[in-house]
Amino acid sequence: QKEVEQNSGPLSVPEGAIASLNCTYSDRGSQSFFWYRQYSGKSPELIMSIYSNGDKEDGRFTAQLNKASQYVSLLIRDSQPSDSATYLCAVPNYGGSQGNLIFGKGTKLSVKP
Amino acid sequence: SQTIHQWPATLVQPVGSPLSLECTVEGTSNPNLYWYRQAAGRGLQLLFYSVGIGQISSEVPQNLSASRPQDRQFILSSKKLLLSDSGFYLCAWSASGGIYFGEGSWLTVV
Numbered sequence: 530q531k532e533v534e535q536n537s538g539p540l541s542v543p544e545g546a547i548a549s550l551n552c553t554y555s556d557r558g559s560q561s562f563f564w565y566r567q568y569s570g571k572s573p574e575l576i577m578s579i580y581s582n583g584d585k586e587d588g589r590f591t592a593q594l595n596k597a598s599q600y601v602s603l604l605i606r607d608s609q610p611s612d613s614a615t616y617l618c619a620v621p622n623y624g625g626s627q628g629n630l631i632f633g634k635g636t637k638l639s640v641k642p
Numbered sequence: 643s644q645t646i647h648q649w650p651a652t653l654v655q656p657v658g659s660p661l662s663l664e665c666t667v668e669g670t671s672n673p674n675l676y677w678y679r680q681a682a683g684r685g686l687q688l689l690f691y692s693v694g695i696g697q698i699s700s701e702v703p704q705n706l707s708a709s710r711p712q713d714r715q716f717i718l719s720s721k722k723l724l725l726s727d728s729g730f731y732l733c734a735w736s737a738s739g740g741i742y743f744g745e746g747s748w749l750t751v752v
Contacts, residue, residue, distance in 0.1 A: 563740050571745075572730075572732055572743040572744060573686070573732075575739075575740045575741070575742060578739050578740050617686070619686075622688075628674050628676045628691060628734060628735070628736030628741040629676075629701070630686075630688070632685045634684070634685040
């Protein structure tokens with residue numbers, strides 16, 4: 530059974546700091562990785578995808594992938610209180626449909642003003 | 643642009659009652675559609691997916707069923723709800739680069 534592991538948190542950071550969210554996955558053959566943000570009571574929103582080793586930056590968000598270590602992370606620079614949410618990591622469950630993703634249980638981030 | 647809608651947003655149903663959740667997608671044709679569930683303390687779990695009209699695949703055994711009567715319509719049903727069916731149900735469609743969720747439906751079975 531493929532697995533995606535995340536520290537459930539909560540991770541608390543002060544406003545303006547860098548928040549670092551981590552995720553490990555069990556399937557060494559995984560090729561694509563997704564980060565979703567989920568505000569309390571709302572549906573998840575796709576914020577980043579990454580396919581190659583290294584870093585991918587989008588605004589204040591940077592996704593980092595290390596396939597050798599089976600590790601993917603999300604960095605949020607200049608964290609804002611509006612970034613307070615649960616962040617979900619997901620990888621495809623190959624063999625099924627394209628949208629068949631395996632999700633971690635998420636890390637709850639709290640940004641304190 | 644593509645949009646996805648699902649309803650009702652919230653519902654409280656007694657054990658043994660039927661269920662129908664509906665989802666529609668706009669702005670795309672022949673989308674792959676999905677039903678996920680997020681139960682308290684658990685991660686998102688794929689329940690069903692569909693690659694076309696009348697084509698349904700089930701990922702987990704349960705007392706739920708899904709149907710796709712039209713290209714952009716996906717329905718989740720149950721004949722008799724169980725307490726364990728409570729959760730946050732999410733319809734989604736996929737494109738290259740990820741899947742995109744609707745607003746979700748909160749189901750509480752009492």
